[in-house]
Amino acid sequence: MSNLPKQVYISEEGPREGFQIEKGPIPTADKVRFVEALAETGLKEVQCVSFVSPTRVPSMADAEKVAATINQKSGVRYTGLWLNKHGLLRAQATPLDPMAWVGLYASETFSVNNQGKGTADLIASQRAVLTYLVEQAIPLEFGIIMTAFGCNFEGDITIGRVLEQVDRLQSLVAEFNLHLPVLKLADTVGWANPDRVMRVIGAIRDKYPEQRLGLHLHDTRGTAMANAFAGLQMGVDSFDSSCAGLGGCPFAGHAGAAGNICTEDLAFMCEEMGISTGLDLDALVACAHLAEEIVGHPLPGKLMRGGTLTHFR
Amino acid sequence: MSNLPKQVYISEEGPREGFQIEKGPIPTADKVRFVEALAETGLKEVQCVSFVSPTRVPSMADAEKVAATINQKSGVRYTGLWLNKHGLLRAQATPLDPMAWVGLYASETFSVNNQGKGTADLIASQRAVLTYLVEQAIPLEFGIIMTAFGCNFEGDITIGRVLEQVDRLQSLVAEFNLHLPVLKLADTVGWANPDRVMRVIGAIRDKYPEQRLGLHLHDTRGTAMANAFAGLQMGVDSFDSSCAGLGGCPFAGHAGAAGNICTEDLAFMCEEMGISTGLDLDALVACAHLAEEIVGHPLPGKLMRGGTLTHFR
Numbered sequence: 001m002s003n004l005p006k007q008v009y010i011s012e013e014g015p016r017e018g019f020q021i022e023k024g025p026i027p028t029a030d031k032v033r034f035v036e037a038l039a040e041t042g043l044k045e046v047q048c049v050s051f052v053s054p055t056r057v058p059s060m061a062d063a064e065k066v067a068a069t070i071n072q073k074s075g076v077r078y079t080g081l082w083l084n085k086h087g088l089l090r091a092q093a094t095p096l097d098p099m100a101w102v103g104l105y106a107s108e109t110f111s112v113n114n115q116g117k118g119t120a121d122l123i124a125s126q127r128a129v130l131t132y133l134v135e136q137a138i139p140l141e142f143g144i145i146m147t148a149f150g151c152n153f154e155g156d157i158t159i160g161r162v163l164e165q166v167d168r169l170q171s172l173v174a175e176f177n178l179h180l181p182v183l184k185l186a187d188t189v190g191w192a193n194p195d196r197v198m199r200v201i202g203a204i205r206d207k208y209p210e211q212r213l214g215l216h217l218h219d220t221r222g223t224a225m226a227n228a229f230a231g232l233q234m235g236v237d238s239f240d241s242s243c244a245g246l247g248g249c250p251f252a253g254h255a256g257a258a259g260n261i262c263t264e265d266l267a268f269m270c271e272e273m274g275i276s277t278g279l280d281l282d283a284l285v286a287c288a289h290l291a292e293e294i295v296g297h298p299l300p301g302k303l304m305r306g307g308t309l310t311h312f313r
Numbered sequence: 314m315s316n317l318p319k320q321v322y323i324s325e326e327g328p329r330e331g332f333q334i335e336k337g338p339i340p341t342a343d344k345v346r347f348v349e350a351l352a353e354t355g356l357k358e359v360q361c362v363s364f365v366s367p368t369r370v371p372s373m374a375d376a377e378k379v380a381a382t383i384n385q386k387s388g389v390r391y392t393g394l395w396l397n398k399h400g401l402l403r404a405q406a407t408p409l410d411p412m413a414w415v416g417l418y419a420s421e422t423f424s425v426n427n428q429g430k431g432t433a434d435l436i437a438s439q440r441a442v443l444t445y446l447v448e449q450a451i452p453l454e455f456g457i458i459m460t461a462f463g464c465n466f467e468g469d470i471t472i473g474r475v476l477e478q479v480d481r482l483q484s485l486v487a488e489f490n491l492h493l494p495v496l497k498l499a500d501t502v503g504w505a506n507p508d509r510v511m512r513v514i515g516a517i518r519d520k521y522p523e524q525r526l527g528l529h530l531h532d533t534r535g536t537a538m539a540n541a542f543a544g545l546q547m548g549v550d551s552f553d554s555s556c557a558g559l560g561g562c563p564f565a566g567h568a569g570a571a572g573n574i575c576t577e578d579l580a581f582m583c584e585e586m587g588i589s590t591g592l593d594l595d596a597l598v599a600c601a602h603l604a605e606e607i608v609g610h611p612l613p614g615k616l617m618r619g620g621t622l623t624h625f626r
Contacts, residue, residue, distance in 0.1 A: 151625075194582070195585075195586040220619035222582070223538060226539045226542040229507045268536070269507070269535070298611065301535070302533065302613075306533035306534040309468075312463075312465050313469065
């Protein structure tokens with residue numbers, strides 16, 4: 001228990017993760033309202049939209065409009081996800097923060113299905129992106145290994161394979177004399193278990209002891225909170241999450257793909273263990289109810305129903 | 314990770330936990346159908362009903378009828394919960410196994426509200442029950458400390474208080490030259506966090522190193538699976554759970570009281586970590602869907618939506 005961090009950084013991805021998977025069109029005004037409410041909870045970073053093909057992800061066709069409409073509050077970063085240089089250029093043309101990242105998939109098949117490129121092609125295109133980032137003096141924020149714990153197409157992923165992809169990512173950024181402020185491991189389709197999380201993190205730590213690590217977890221099979229606790233025990237202090245547990249990947253090859261770990265449930269667990277999140281749990285619960293109102297169906301968050309412990313103490 | 318047990322014992326409480334809290338009357342035939350389906354999943358123990366006051370818990374008014382109708386399969390224990398000697402006598406008059414137990418609440422207020430007795434009165438009545446159990450040669454199966462991690466009426470519960478109640482329970486059974494095959498800690502109203510689970514278990518282990526421990530967890534605030542993982546790391550190998558995450562306590566003083574940890578989610582996590590459960594996950598998922606059909610509303614289990622990993626491998 002001694003390895004639990006004193007504080008954690010939680011990056012909110014609910015608006016992007018959540019609204020990209022919804023079938024019904026979500027009005028731009030609702031997306032903006034949700035982002036603005038999240039910015040009042042103590043969150044320092046809200047991922048608002050993704051700059052992806054409106055043909056593949058129609059729910060993100062209004063990304064520029066959302067970006068332009070948000071009334072930005074100082075002290076909060078409003079980011080947009082992009083998957084290639086075209087998306088990055090779109091992001092740069094908006095008031096959103098162009099969040100700079102590089103990433104590879106542990107599963108080659110998932111890489112091709114989700115991003116249209118295998119590892120070699122992805123590295124080539126990311127090399128071009130890194131060149132551009134360096135030219136523009138945009139700081140690199142994180143690296144990510146997706147499907148790091150398993151894949152619906154390829155099944156189990158060996159730790160050796162994860163390390164291979166980590167090595168490739170580290171070599172890629174080293175070409176530019178850059179380093180990864182955070183290396184995130186994504187359980188993209190909910191295969192992780194807490195023992196595995198510890199082992200994968202342990203293996204990366206052995207090789208890259210100074211590398212700060214983060215977790216991007218999905219709760220497809222109910223293990224997300226246990227996986228987060230496993231990460232916390234290994235000293236992981238950076239998490240992506242979604243308010244109310246919004247989200248899911250549209251290209252997971254799997255109908256039951258569930259949302260990210262729930263922001264307020266994760267923050268509650270951290271705070272109860274004395275790990276500071278800087279977040280107002282009751283305000284997050286109110287955002288979770290707002291999210292449910294916006295999407296028009298029940299969302300999986302628990303704290304939003306169970307309530308915080310504040311008024312019991 | 315070295316402390317993870319090789320196998321765990323999972324006691325199914327869905328029919329009792331789940332149906333006691335449902336507002337609409339559940340037909341006896343549906344209760345029986347659910348119990349009989351659960352018995353086909355590898356579960357060795359299914360808690361079918363509670364023999365409590367039909368005035369306080371109207372949904373259990375047909376307990377005797379359920380008990381008489383179940384077609385019992387050999388190798389599976391079908392049990393009924395009782396809270397006092399009257400309930401035990403009712404259980405004994407049915408074909409169900411009279412599951413013998415003793416328990417105290419860490420929260421005095423919860424004890425009074427849930428069971429109508431404080432610690433002293435509860436000990437007195439359990440002394441009478443133990444006398445009867447010994448006369449009847451019914452083996453004692455477990456002790457339980459309820460509200461061991463917090464209480465909606467009293468707030469936080471100190472570890473000292475939990476130890477006090479454990480001591481009282483150990484002294485009580487020692488009067489009869491009995492011991493507790495399992496001592497269960499119940500997070501009755503969902504206050505536990507995994508760090509706390511480790512600390513409470515550690516404190517009990519220090520004092521009673523030979524005592525086998527179990528966990529009865531509720532997922533009120535999303536921490537149940539993390540709490541279970543914390544328990545597993547401390548070597549806990551006995552869990553109560555509910556298929557599909559059915560359940561919740563009708564007297565928790567709290568509208569959002571959630572069900573038990575979900576049987577198939579817990580079993581999935583264990584199996585993925587190489588901990589044997591003896592359970593057929595796909596059969597459990599089918600039971601979870603049956604439970605949803607019977608109660609007529611969505612239930613919180615995750616694996617029932619995400620699916621097992623069997624067909625991906």
